[in-house]
Amino acid sequence: xxxxxxxxxxxxxxxxxxxxxLISYFSYFVIVKGEEVANNPRNQRxxxxxxxxxxxTIYDRDGNALTKSIRVDRSTQKREYxxxxxxxxxxxxxSTKYGRTxxxxxxxKELMAGSEFSFLDRFxxxxxxxxxxxxxxxxxxxxxxxxxxxxQLRSTGKNGAIVxxxxxxxxxLALASNPSYDANNLEKDxxxxxxxSNKPLINRALSGMYPPGSTFKVITTVSGLxxxxxxxxxxxxxxxxLTFKGTNYTLKNYGGSxxxxxNLEKAFYKSVNTYFGNLxxxxxxxxLKNTAEKFYFxxxxxxxxxxxxxxxxxxxxSSDITNIAQSGIGQSEILATPMxxxxxxxxxANDGVMMKPKLVSEIxxxxxxxxxxxxxxxxxxxTSKEIADKITGYMRKVVTQGTGTAASVSxxxxxGKTGTADHARSITNEAAAHAWFIGFAPQDDPQxxxxxxVEEGGxxxxxxxxxxKQIFQGAFK
Amino acid sequence: xxxxxxxxxxxxxTYVLCFAxxxxxxxxxEPYDTGxxxxxxxxxxxxxxxxxxxxxxxxxxxxxIIMFTAVFAVIGIATLYRIDTSVAIKxxxxxxIGMTGFIALVVLLPDLKSFGKYKYFFMIMTLIFMxxxxxxxxxxxxxxxWVALGPIGFQPSEFGKIFFCAYLASxxxxxxxxxxxxxxxxxVMISLLFMVLQTDLGSxxxxxxxxxxxxxxxxxxxxYVVICFLLLAVGAVISYKLFPHVRVRVNIWLxxxxxxxxxGYQLAQSLMAIAxxxxxxxxxxxxxxxxxxxQISDFIFSVIVEELGIIVGFGxxxxxxxxxxxxxxxxxFVQDRFSQLLAVxxxxxxxxxxxxxxxxxxGAIPLTGITLPIISYGGTSMLTAFFSLGIIQKISxxx
Numbered sequence: 020x021x022x023x024x025x026x027x028x029x030x031x032x033x034x035x036x037x038x039x040x041l042i043s044y045f046s047y048f049v050i051v052k053g054e055e056v057a058n059n060p061r062n063q064r065x066x067x068x069x070x071x072x073x074x075x076t077i078y079d080r081d082g083n084a085l086t087k088s089i090r091v092d093r094s095t096q097k098r099e100y101x102x103x104x105x106x107x108x109x110x111x112x113x114s115t116k117y118g119r120t121x122x123x124x125x126x127x128k129e130l131m132a133g134s135e136f137s138f139l140d141r142f143x144x145x146x147x148x149x150x151x152x153x154x155x156x157x158x159x160x161x162x163x164x165x166x167x168x169x170x171q172l173r174s175t176g177k178n179g180a181i182v183x184x185x186x187x188x189x190x191x192l193a194l195a196s197n198p199s200y201d202a203n204n205l206e207k208d209x210x211x212x213x214x215x216s217n218k219p220l221i222n223r224a225l226s227g228m229y230p231p232g233s234t235f236k237v238i239t240t241v242s243g244l245x246x247x248x249x250x251x252x253x254x255x256x257x258x259x260x261l262t263f264k265g266t267n268y269t270l271k272n273y274g275g276s277x278x279x280x281x282n283l284e285k286a287f288y289k290s291v292n293t294y295f296g297n298l299x300x301x302x303x304x305x306x307l308k309n310t311a312e313k314f315y316f317x318x319x320x321x322x323x324x325x326x327x328x329x330x331x332x333x334x335x336x337s338s339d340i341t342n343i344a345q346s347g348i349g350q351s352e353i354l355a356t357p358m359x360x361x362x363x364x365x366x367x368a369n370d371g372v373m374m375k376p377k378l379v380s381e382i383x384x385x386x387x388x389x390x391x392x393x394x395x396x397x398x399x400x401x402t403s404k405e406i407a408d409k410i411t412g413y414m415r416k417v418v419t420q421g422t423g424t425a426a427s428v429s430x431x432x433x434x435g436k437t438g439t440a441d442h443a444r445s446i447t448n449e450a451a452a453h454a455w456f457i458g459f460a461p462q463d464d465p466q467x468x469x470x471x472x473v474e475e476g477g478x479x480x481x482x483x484x485x486x487x488k489q490i491f492q493g494a495f496k
Numbered sequence: 497x498x499x500x501x502x503x504x505x506x507x508x509x510t511y512v513l514c515f516a517x518x519x520x521x522x523x524x525x526e527p528y529d530t531g532x533x534x535x536x537x538x539x540x541x542x543x544x545x546x547x548x549x550x551x552x553x554x555x556x557x558x559x560x561i562i563m564f565t566a567v568f569a570v571i572g573i574a575t576l577y578r579i580d581t582s583v584a585i586k587x588x589x590x591x592x593i594g595m596t597g598f599i600a601l602v603v604l605l606p607d608l609k610s611f612g613k614y615k616y617f618f619m620i621m622t623l624i625f626m627x628x629x630x631x632x633x634x635x636x637x638x639x640x641x642w643v644a645l646g647p648i649g650f651q652p653s654e655f656g657k658i659f660f661c662a663y664l665a666s667x668x669x670x671x672x673x674x675x676x677x678x679x680x681x682x683x684v685m686i687s688l689l690f691m692v693l694q695t696d697l698g699s700x701x702x703x704x705x706x707x708x709x710x711x712x713x714x715x716x717x718x719x720y721v722v723i724c725f726l727l728l729a730v731g732a733v734i735s736y737k738l739f740p741h742v743r744v745r746v747n748i749w750l751x752x753x754x755x756x757x758x759x760g761y762q763l764a765q766s767l768m769a770i771a772x773x774x775x776x777x778x779x780x781x782x783x784x785x786x787x788x789x790x791q792i793s794d795f796i797f798s799v800i801v802e803e804l805g806i807i808v809g810f811g812x813x814x815x816x817x818x819x820x821x822x823x824x825x826x827x828x829f830v831q832d833r834f835s836q837l838l839a840v841x842x843x844x845x846x847x848x849x850x851x852x853x854x855x856x857x858x859g860a861i862p863l864t865g866i867t868l869p870i871i872s873y874g875g876t877s878m879l880t881a882f883f884s885l886g887i888i889q890k891i892s893x894x895x
Contacts, residue, residue, distance in 0.1 A: 023836050024828045026713040030840070031824050034847055038817045041851060042810060044860040049771065049806050056771035061756060061764065064772045064784050094784060 066115050067094030074098060075130040075153035075385065077110055077122060079162040080190075085110060102162070104199040105169035108222035109160060109325075109378065112202040117209065121222070122156065122378065125324050129154045129382055152385035159190035159380050167493040171486045172197035172473070179473040180223035182361035183490060186459060186468040188395040189323075189365075189374030192494070194358075196223040226328045228354040229472055232440025233290045233422075233479065234455045235349025237363055237410060240287060242310035243298050244406045250298075251283045251409065261293045261344060268341045270296045270348075273439065273478075287413040288421030290437065292348050299347025304335040307346060313401045314363055315373070316355070323377030323393050330355040350441060361470035364457040367414065368434075368465035371407035373398045415462050423456065425484035428491045432462035435487060437479030444475070451475045456483035460491050467494045506563045507547065510570060514540055517574035517780065524578075524781040535577060538588060539570060546595050550889070554602060557893040558826055561885055562598070564819040565870055571812065572871035575800050576792055579785050583792055583873055590875045594882030601886030608890060611662070612834030618663035619683060625656030626690040633694060641696040653691065653699045654876040658883060660687060661706060661841030668714035669833040677711070677720075688731070695741045698852050698864030704728060705848035710841050714833075749862035762789045766857045769795075769802040770809075777805030792873040794865045798857050812871070813854060820847040823885070826892035839891045842884035 058065075073096055074088040085102035098113050100106065111121020119127055130153045168181040172195055183193035200212050200219040212219055221227065243250045259277030261270040272278070272292045278285065286294035299307055311332040312318060320327045333352040335342045345351040358376065366373040375396040382391040414434035417423040422437045435458025444450040454476030459468035469490055476482035518536035522529050543566035550562055569591050577584035629652050633640045643652050667680045684707045691700035708724050735742045744759055752760040752767060769788050777783070783803040785791045791799045801809040823843035827836045846869050856863035867877040 022716050023713055023833065026716055027824055027828050027836075027840060030709055030713060030844075031821065034820060034844075035817065037847075037851055038813060038820075041855055041858075041860065042813055044855070045806070045809060045813070045858050048767075048858055048860075049775070053771040053774070056767050057774075059753075059764075059768060061753075062768040062772060063787055064768065067784050067787070094786075 063094070069131060070094050070096050071151065072131050073150070073152045074113065075132075075155040077126075077130075078155060078157045078383075079160050079165075080158060080192075080380065081162065082157070083162055085158070085162075100202045103166070104201060105166045105195060106160075107199045107202050108196045108224070109158070109165075109194050110202070112205055114205050117205060120220075122158075122324055125326075126156050126379065129156060154385065154390060155383045156379050157381040157383060158378055159185075159192065160194065160378070161192045161494075164193040164490070164493055165195060168193040168195035168490060169197065169199070171489050175473050175476060175482065175486070177473050177476050178217055178223065179471070179476065180227055180357040181469065181471050181486070181490065182224050182357050183467055183469045183494070184361050184365045184374075184376060186365035186368035186374065186465050189376045190380065190395075191376055191378050192467060193490075194222075194224050194378070196221070196227075223472075224357045225325060227356055227472070228328060228331070229357070229453055229455075229474075230353055230440040230442055231349040231355040231360055232438035232453065232455055233292075233349055234360055234363070234436050234438035234440075234457045234470075235353060235355070236287060236290065236295050236347070237367060237414075237436055237457070238311055238314055239295050239298055239302075239307065239347045239349075240283065240410055240413070241314075241402050241406055242302055242307050243283070244409065245310065245402065246302055246306050247298075254280050254282055255286065255294050255297065256280050257286070257291050257293050259293065261296045263341050263344070266341055270341070270344050284413050284416065287410075287436075288416040290417075290422045295347040296344035297347075299343050299345075300340060302347075304337065304343050304346065308332050308334060310402075311353075314366065315359065315398070316353075320359075320362070321375055321398060323375065324379040327358050327376075328356050330359040349438065357470045357472050359470075360455070360457045360472075361468060364436075364459050364470060365468035366401045367407050367410050368459035368468045369407075370404040371402040372400050411462060414458060418458070422480040423458070423484045423487075425481060426456060426458060426487040426491070428460070428488055428495070431460050431491055431495055433460040433487070433491055434458050434462050434465075435484070437484055439478045439480070451477045454482040455479045456487045458487060460495070467491070503547075503551075503559050503563065506560070507544070510543070510563065510566050511540055513567065514570045514574075517570065518577070520780040521574065521577055531581065532577060535573065535584065535588065539566075539573060539591070542592060542595055543569065546599060549599055550602070554889075554893055557602070557889055558822055560822045561819065561889055561892070564815055564822070565598075565882070565885060567815060568812075568870035571800060571808075572796065572868075572873070574780075575785075575796060575803075575871070576873055578780060578803075579791055579799065586875075587873050587878075590878040593875075594870075594878045597879065598882045598886040598889065601883065602889050602893070605887075605890050608835045608838065608887070608894070609832045612666050612669055612832075615663065615666040618659050618666055621659040622656055622663045622683065622687065625652040625659060626687045628652040628656075629694050629696075630690050640694045641699070650876045651874075653694070653696060654880045656687070657699075657702070657706075657845055658842075658880055660703060661710075661838060661845060661884075664707060664710045665834050665837035665841055668710055668837055671714045677715070680707075680711075692735055692739065692742075695739075696864075696866075697742065697745060697862070698856070698866035701852050701864065702845060702848040702866070705851075706841055706844045709844040710837055713840050714837060745862045745864065749859065752859065762795070763857075763859060763863050765789060766795050766798040766863075767859055769798040770806075770858060773802035773805055775806045777801065777803050777808065779803060790865070793867050793877075794853065794872070795857055796872050797854055797868055800871075813850070816847070816850045816869075820850075823888045826888050830891050830894050832894070835891045835894065839888050842888055845884060846881065 076084050077086045085106050087099040087101050089097045111123040113119050113123040132154050172179045179197050181195045184191050198217050198219040257278045259272050316330045316332040331354040342351045375398050384390050418427045418433045418435050423435045426433050426435050438455030440453040445452040454473040456471045456479050459465040471483045471486050473482050514536050518532040521532035546562050573584050573587050576587050629641045629643055634642045641651050687703055688700050712721050748760045752763040756764050765788050780803050785799040788795050788798050820843055827839035830836050853866050853868050855861040867874050869881040
């Protein structure tokens with residue numbers, strides 16, 4: 020054996036080490052860095068793997084499709100939102116770039132759930148395996164009412180929200196928020212959407228926090244009837260304003276008018292601020308807060324398919340009497356979502372029992388088989404049937420002879436409560452107050468409860484009550 | 497006779513591998529893809545035929561080399577078939593031509609010793625092929641190393657490699673004193689310079705690896721090796737400062753994510769493919785080779801690992817080493833120095849190519865675009881691999 024052969028053996032050993040080094044680095048890469056690299060958000064395989072299943076469809080309560088998914092290629096699919104702008108906030112969007120919102124997020128798992136396959140099925144039914152479609156969901160939304168609500172808001176030219184619920188089972192019939200945006204062109208419009216000062220991405224019905232104004236008097240009344248015996252028989256002398264010792268603040272009625280000697284019922288349908296300011300002071304902050312919390316203020320409301328921003332009722336020191344008085348008329352630091360106020364109306368309509376609000380009624384397989392029916396669930400009794408009935412009567416009077424006559428519909432006994440809520444900009448006279456209306460119909464057998472807010476829309480009795488009339492008319496057509 | 501038992505085991509294992517891979521491909525399509533089975537049968541016939549000829553007519557030669565190439569061809573063609581059927585069909589044609597060339601070399605080539613005297617011919621051919629792309633080359637995948645002559649496109653440096661090894665073997669076989677090294681040193685440096693100018697850094701690295709290995713084996717002097725590495729270091733620093741494309745390669749290697757959308761994209765995709773595959777891989781047809789750039793040639797290893805797993809990746813690396821070992825083994829037992837050096841040169845060429853491209857796609861060293869021998873798609877690459885292996889096969893017979 021010559022020198023060369025010995026050298027060759029040496030070289031062979033060196034290369035052996037080089038190959039071992041390669042394998043070692045390879046192992047190091049996979050074991051130490053592998054997981055981080057695989058989960059890098061830029062790894063399109065994660066999205067591609069998801070896209071193996073064609074996303075399920077979202078239907079309205081009558082079975083009309085609101086979305087459509089189209090297979091582009093093995094690892095991509097296109098989602099089309101065919102319901103129109105009125106549905107954008109409910110459905111949300113499903114974007115690889117901007118994530119998911121709305122039902123696309125809360126029901127993502129169901130919409131992407133492909134069928135389970137055993138090893139043998141792969142051979143027997145490989146066509147089905149390759150064309151998996153996720154489950155579909157059926158909403159409680161009534162498309163006609165939804166479109167009507169959205170169009171009504173749009174016609175005001177202002178921002179706002181409308182919620183309509185079936186008070187008996189918690190089914191949400193309409194959930195509109197204005198302004199909306201087109202989820203079909205998210206990528207193209209993103210810059211414009213996010214820079215819009217009206218913030219179209221926000222679902223105002225669930226996340227918008229507004230002072231509830233006089234619509235909150237429903238809760239003040241419940242608290243008064245529960246805590247102060249014989250309140251509805253007591254008379255109160257309304258001088259048009261309420262003054263407070265040691266401060267120069269005066270709480271006035273709307274327009275400054277005085278109604279004289281009044282009882283609870285009249286104070287309610289005339290929406291007399293002095294009466295409810297005084298009532299709040301009599302109740303004390305603790306008791307009013309307690310009642311508000313029974314209506315789920317300061318609490319997370321259980322729902323089916325969405326998230327409600329918890330409404331706020333403040334804790335006020337007993338010395339801060341002006342704020343306590345204001346809390347009786349829904350001002351102070353009280354903030355409520357339109358959904359919260361719709362649930363207040365709905366609870367009164369449903370004899371004092373609040374139903375769990377739901378947006379989804381059924382989960383359906385891609386073959387049309389019902390996989391799950393979402394049951395009606397009460398969240399609990401908020402107040403007694405007697406009190407609810409009493410307030411129903413008062414709310415009826417609001418529409419027949421009070422502040423909400425603009426909401427009356429011939430042939431249907433509408434009940435309601437208006438609200439004209441001051442907010443920071445309206446107090447400094449920079450803008451109009453928020454216009455509110457909450458209510459339900461018909462009085463004897465309530466089928467629909469609603470809450471309407473038009474931001475800076477003026478008085479509740481005009482702007483919001485007029486929309487309420489349209490909604491009730493549409494619902495009972 | 498023990499060797500023969502191993503050969504038949506390897507043969508059977510390769511059949512199993514071939515039918516397992518193409519069998520999966522057969523099931524993948526809708527309706528079943530009979531083309532995959534036809535493909536498997538053709539490939540099996542091809543390498544079995546080659547093996548039988550070698551075994552029957554040249555019983556003294558190495559029989560493992562052709563078997564290892566069969567395994568690589570099976571993995572390569574099956575992966576290409578899964579990515580793009582038409583590419584796989586072309587690759588089968590190249591494989592057939594490669595195998596034919598391999599056998600033709602073994603059958604027709606006279607004793608290799610006699611080629612040792614054509615030093616100047618090899619030298620001129622080396623310089624022509626190395627320089628060709630610098631002057632009439634086109635850019636492809638970021639390197640200006642592609643030449644189109646009429647309808648035929650090829651990578652001249654691939655052929656250059658063959659002559660480069662032959663030249664070095666003929667020049668170094670008569671090594672006596674230091675003066676004998678000057679001419680080969682100049683030729684090596686010119687070749688490296690051409691490669692750097694063509695921005696074909698992978699080939700430059702391979703030429704360096706071949707040259708230094710052959711230098712050491714012929715001179716037995718480790719001080720030369722040390723000097724060469726020092727020169728390489730100096731050269732590397734100079735090219736880093738001088739050529740922006742060298743800096744880009746190094747920066748991407750250090751952090752592929754920093755320039756993800758542009759220069760780092762290829763490596764980042766390769767790393768994500770490998771990492772997602774994990775130990776056992778996603779399975780054939782369940783990975784996403786379409787996301788990996790240049791997936792049929794430079795990055796084919798990442799595609800294979802994504803679908804077949806790290807385990808198969810390990811297997812491929814080990815098998816390349818075994819091929820390298822069998823080739824070097826041929827060199828150990830042959831007496832003639834020219835043949836010996838030639839075998840070493842060609843073996844080192846294949847080994848370096850494997851180390852550079854696999855090291856590159858897994859991020860161990862800066863990525864340079866070269867092919868993975870026999871597995872990657874490409875006519876030139878296939879032909880040079882089979883040509884070198886054919887020569888080594890011939891040498892193994894003389895041993």
